[in-house]
Amino acid sequence: MKQLSTKVTSNGHGQDSSYFLGWEEYEKNPYDEIKNPDGIIQMGLAENQLCFDLIETWLAKNPDAAGLKKDGQSIFKELALFQDYHGLPEFKKALAEFMEEIRGNRVTFDPSKIVLAAGSTSANETLMFCLAEPGDAFLLPTPYYPGFDRDLKWRTGAEIVPIHCTSSNGFQITESALQQAYQQAQKLDLKVKGVLVTNPSNPLGTMLTRREINLLVDFISSKNIHLISDEIYSGTVFGFEQFVSVMDVLKDKNLENSEVSKRVHVVYSLSKDLGLPGFRVGAIYSNDEMVVSAATKMSSFGLVSSQTQYLLSALLSDKKFTSKYLDENQKRLKIRQKQLVSGLEAAGVTCLKSNAGLFCWVDMRHLLDTNTFEAELELWKKIVYEVKLNISPGSSCHCTEPGWFRVCFANMSEDTLDLAMKRLKEYVESTDSRRMISKSSHERIKSLRKRTVSNWVFRVSWTDRVPDER
Amino acid sequence: MKQLSTKVTSNGHGQDSSYFLGWEEYEKNPYDEITNPNGMIQMGLAENQLCFDLIESWLAKNPDAASLKRNGQSIFKELALFQDYHGMPEFKKAMAEFMEEIRGNRVTFDPKKIVLAAGSTSANETLIFCLAEPGDAFLLPTPYYPGFDRDLKWRTGAEIVPIHCSSSNGFQITEAALQQAYQQAQKLDLKVKGVLVTNPSNPLGTALTRRELNLLVDFITSKNIHLISDEIYSGTMFGFEQFISVMDVLKDKKLENTEVSKRVHVVYSLSKDLGLPGFRVGAIYSNDEMIVSAATKMSSFGLVSSQTQYLLSALLSDKKFTSQYLEENQKRLKSRQRRLVSGLEAAGITSLRSNAGLFCWVDMRHLLDTNTFEAELELWKKIVYNVKLNISPGSSCHCTEPGWFRVCFANMSEDTLDLALKRLKTFVESTDCGRMISRSSHERLKSLRKKTVSNWVFRVSWSDRVPDER
Numbered sequence: 001m002k003q004l005s006t007k008v009t010s011n012g013h014g015q016d017s018s019y020f021l022g023w024e025e026y027e028k029n030p031y032d033e034i035k036n037p038d039g040i041i042q043m044g045l046a047e048n049q050l051c052f053d054l055i056e057t058w059l060a061k062n063p064d065a066a067g068l069k070k071d072g073q074s075i076f077k078e079l080a081l082f083q084d085y086h087g088l089p090e091f092k093k094a095l096a097e098f099m100e101e102i103r104g105n106r107v108t109f110d111p112s113k114i115v116l117a118a119g120s121t122s123a124n125e126t127l128m129f130c131l132a133e134p135g136d137a138f139l140l141p142t143p144y145y146p147g148f149d150r151d152l153k154w155r156t157g158a159e160i161v162p163i164h165c166t167s168s169n170g171f172q173i174t175e176s177a178l179q180q181a182y183q184q185a186q187k188l189d190l191k192v193k194g195v196l197v198t199n200p201s202n203p204l205g206t207m208l209t210r211r212e213i214n215l216l217v218d219f220i221s222s223k224n225i226h227l228i229s230d231e232i233y234s235g236t237v238f239g240f241e242q243f244v245s246v247m248d249v250l251k252d253k254n255l256e257n258s259e260v261s262k263r264v265h266v267v268y269s270l271s272k273d274l275g276l277p278g279f280r281v282g283a284i285y286s287n288d289e290m291v292v293s294a295a296t297k298m299s300s301f302g303l304v305s306s307q308t309q310y311l312l313s314a315l316l317s318d319k320k321f322t323s324k325y326l327d328e329n330q331k332r333l334k335i336r337q338k339q340l341v342s343g344l345e346a347a348g349v350t351c352l353k354s355n356a357g358l359f360c361w362v363d364m365r366h367l368l369d370t371n372t373f374e375a376e377l378e379l380w381k382k383i384v385y386e387v388k389l390n391i392s393p394g395s396s397c398h399c400t401e402p403g404w405f406r407v408c409f410a411n412m413s414e415d416t417l418d419l420a421m422k423r424l425k426e427y428v429e430s431t432d433s434r435r436m437i438s439k440s441s442h443e444r445i446k447s448l449r450k451r452t453v454s455n456w457v458f459r460v461s462w463t464d465r466v467p468d469e470r
Numbered sequence: 471m472k473q474l475s476t477k478v479t480s481n482g483h484g485q486d487s488s489y490f491l492g493w494e495e496y497e498k499n500p501y502d503e504i505t506n507p508n509g510m511i512q513m514g515l516a517e518n519q520l521c522f523d524l525i526e527s528w529l530a531k532n533p534d535a536a537s538l539k540r541n542g543q544s545i546f547k548e549l550a551l552f553q554d555y556h557g558m559p560e561f562k563k564a565m566a567e568f569m570e571e572i573r574g575n576r577v578t579f580d581p582k583k584i585v586l587a588a589g590s591t592s593a594n595e596t597l598i599f600c601l602a603e604p605g606d607a608f609l610l611p612t613p614y615y616p617g618f619d620r621d622l623k624w625r626t627g628a629e630i631v632p633i634h635c636s637s638s639n640g641f642q643i644t645e646a647a648l649q650q651a652y653q654q655a656q657k658l659d660l661k662v663k664g665v666l667v668t669n670p671s672n673p674l675g676t677a678l679t680r681r682e683l684n685l686l687v688d689f690i691t692s693k694n695i696h697l698i699s700d701e702i703y704s705g706t707m708f709g710f711e712q713f714i715s716v717m718d719v720l721k722d723k724k725l726e727n728t729e730v731s732k733r734v735h736v737v738y739s740l741s742k743d744l745g746l747p748g749f750r751v752g753a754i755y756s757n758d759e760m761i762v763s764a765a766t767k768m769s770s771f772g773l774v775s776s777q778t779q780y781l782l783s784a785l786l787s788d789k790k791f792t793s794q795y796l797e798e799n800q801k802r803l804k805s806r807q808r809r810l811v812s813g814l815e816a817a818g819i820t821s822l823r824s825n826a827g828l829f830c831w832v833d834m835r836h837l838l839d840t841n842t843f844e845a846e847l848e849l850w851k852k853i854v855y856n857v858k859l860n861i862s863p864g865s866s867c868h869c870t871e872p873g874w875f876r877v878c879f880a881n882m883s884e885d886t887l888d889l890a891l892k893r894l895k896t897f898v899e900s901t902d903c904g905r906m907i908s909r910s911s912h913e914r915l916k917s918l919r920k921k922t923v924s925n926w927v928f929r930v931s932w933s934d935r936v937p938d939e940r
Contacts, residue, residue, distance in 0.1 A: 003601075003696075004760055007599055009760070056546050056547070059537075066777075068529065076526050077519070080747070081519070082748040083750075119773065131475060155625070224473075276550045278777070279550065290474055290478055291474065293478075297620070300592075301592045301625075301771065304750075305748070305778040
């Protein structure tokens with residue numbers, strides 16, 4: 001008799017993908033400025049390491065929060081015993097207000113509609129368990145975060161059907177792509193339960209436009225399905241444009257408190273905006289009482305440590321801190337992204353125009369031998385093993401066009417980023433076709449820019465999310 | 471079309487059981503020595519509140535552990551970024567050593583075979599995902615922890631088939647009961663994947679005897695199935711006897727490193743022994759590499775906060791602390807249990823002889839109007855609403871005999887326990903049969919004791935686990 005479940009014996013965990021393998025290579029030979037200057041530079045991990053100093057300063061000024069004390073008195077016992085799956089009220093309140101602040105206080109979040117989870121990994125899986133039966137499908141725009149294959153499908157038995165997006169329009173979601181995905185699901189005899197988008201997008205680094213969000217809301221209304229908006233990168237928007245949440249759109253369309261609004265769910269986490277993936281803080285926000293109720297019970301399988309809830313409720317309740325943090329975070333992300341973009345341009349490499357996220361969606365199609373995924377993988381291997389940069393190939397994100405790569409910029413020092421860019425430039429210049437490109441790179445980039453402006457002139461902003469974990 | 475999954479719309483969460491309802495009643499009218507002296511006393515929550523002072527002293531002497539510092543230096547950044555699902559090495563090492571210490575260092579635990587989880591709730595569910603397909607069954611001896619109905623079945627789709635145990639032999643597991651349960655599963659056309667036991671037992675408060683453990687190991691060997699031993703209460707044994715783990719038995723039967731040993735898995739947690747349910751620390755220990763590998767990936771859905779891993783690795787690495795703690799914990803549990811047992815006896819009530827756990831398995835059969843579960847529920851309501859004690863009725867633990875209740879003793883002060891027992895005595899004396907009992911309680915108890923000794927003379931120790939959460 002079969003000893004172990006198929007979940008164990010199959011590869012539903014999705015970890016055979018190149019995305020995770022590149023990470024393993026990095027682990028074997030990690031770059032260190034002093035100890036291993038020729039090692040692999042990690043550019044495949046979407047971490048935000050730019051603002052730890054702000055949090056450390058706050059911790060030093062507020063020792064009670066980590067010290068399990070309130071007004072100097074130990075509350076250790078109270079926290080040790082607190083396992084209520086409704087979560088620490090002061091934490092949910094602080095989280096709700098933080099989410100509002102990120103959205104310019106244009107929309108409100110009711111703490112009683114928040115369900116805490118051990119990271120958005122847990123939040124997304126729980127939402128799937130609530131909305132889909134095994135075999136049901138969710139539509140996801142490509143390219144998407146590789147972790148979704150595991151998070152949404154592995155233990156839930158749900159399926160993902162891609163909504164194909166292409167570079168012809170900056171990878172925006174179109175009505176026809178949505179319809180096509182829906183029909184594809186029907187051809188595969190899969191019941192579509194909803195659409196899941198990451199906004200700002202991982203791996204694109206772009207925000208959904210208002211047009212796209214309207215399209216999505218109209219689509220789920222007509223099909224009577226759900227919309228999950230994973231807004232984990234909402235606090236990393238650094239451009240001129242403000243972040244437009246699906247909650248903004250519901251409000252502007254006067255759909256708050258409507259039936260449709262009950263089918264719109266937001267997922268959030270503190271792993272990206274605050275750079276705290278180790279603390280395992282995620283949340284589901286839903287207007288559907290039954291979903292909130294069921295998800296709350298399911299959160300038993302992934303509660304947030306009370307020690308962590310307490311620390312973060314103190315941090316996020318400090319509005320002076322949060323407003324300064326969000327402001328400074330944006331500034332630093334913007335500078336660092338510009339550094340990456342310039343460095344890439346100097347190597348004759350362009351990327352999708354972005355103003356959010358911790359990464360850029362980089363166009364290396366011109367460096368491919370052939371316009372195939374095999375060529376993309378060959379290029380990727382060269383970049384990992386020879387250039388010693390771990391970047392994420394678009395195929396691991398289910399991109400339909402070969403040649404795109406996600407490159408992170410917020411998880412290393414400026415010097416390391418410069419070194420990475422230097423290595424890349426050297427590599428590009430050293431190959432045959434590269435020699436042609438670097439000669440005409442200036443002209444080529446100019447013409448590319450013209451092209452991008454004409455195609456994307458209606459696009460207000462872009463954001464991109466990189467496979468964030470491991 | 472059905473909007474939400476059946477997981478949401480059905481009651482698979484198991485929270486309609488009286489176990490949870492009693493808890494809700496408590497929440498409406500909770501006892502407080504000063505502000506609500508007539509309120510309900512919570513005796514349905516298996517918390518260990520007896521040794522917080524020891525941990526608080528340690529925290530005061532070791533401020534770095536909670537303050538995210540090492541040798542006075544901030545390691546906040548390192549912890550904030552640490553999300554490796556392999557867990558913090560120093561923490562797994564400390565956990566392994568703590569588990570060894572609890573077992574008198576007779577067996578060893580390899581840290582690499584430990585998979586961390588957000589509480590044993592998460593650990594148990596993950597193990598079932600690894601071992602069972604939807605529709606497969608696990609055999610569990612009754613009475614068992616009510617939470618298992620949710621933890622093992624809800625999202626996994628697995629089934630539980632009871633191994634019926636009765637008071638005729640102190641609720642021990644017999645070969646006949648095992649075989650009968652197995653056949654029952656086959657009648658129901660369910661594939662049996664394994665047996666799950668809680669040792670020490672919740673709600674019995676008794677440790678499995680060596681005889682029972684041998685029986686279980688032989689049974690899973692012959693049926694080629696798994697054995698999960700949830701040893702969450704292993705550190706709460708307070709009697710003369712030492713705790714015998716399934717790992718002891720594997721060693722004594724020279725089955726270490728055999729095929730059978732790969733099918734024996736231990737679950738642990740710090741929620742009971744250390745009284746830290748809020749921190750969400752659980753673990754799976756398995757000799758099967760594939761399970762360790764799959765469970766590790768699944769732990770992504772319920773990782774332990776790095777902040778918490780760091781604090782507890784410091785605490786558990788302090789061997790002076792752990793040895794003092796385990797010893798003191800045992801002493802205090804023993805004297806508190808005695809207090810409950812004597813108080814019950816003064817009310818003419820006996821309980822299963824126990825020497826582990828945070829609760830007693832109390833025999834109130836003589837207080838039932840009829841030998842039925844309806845009568846048990848009636849009695850329970852009286853105790854909850856009239857006597858104002860929230861205790862857990864045996865039916866919520868799937869006990870096959872009406873009249874047994876789980877009563878916790880480690881989650882309140884001595885004074886509160888005394889008050890609870892006083893209320894109970896008053897109640898018993900006020901009812902008709904109660905009057906008879908208290909008159910002849912002395913004689914009855916003497917004769918009961920004789921009976922218990924003759925039936926259970928081979929039983930070395932008992933322990934009892936009460937539904938621990940909410």
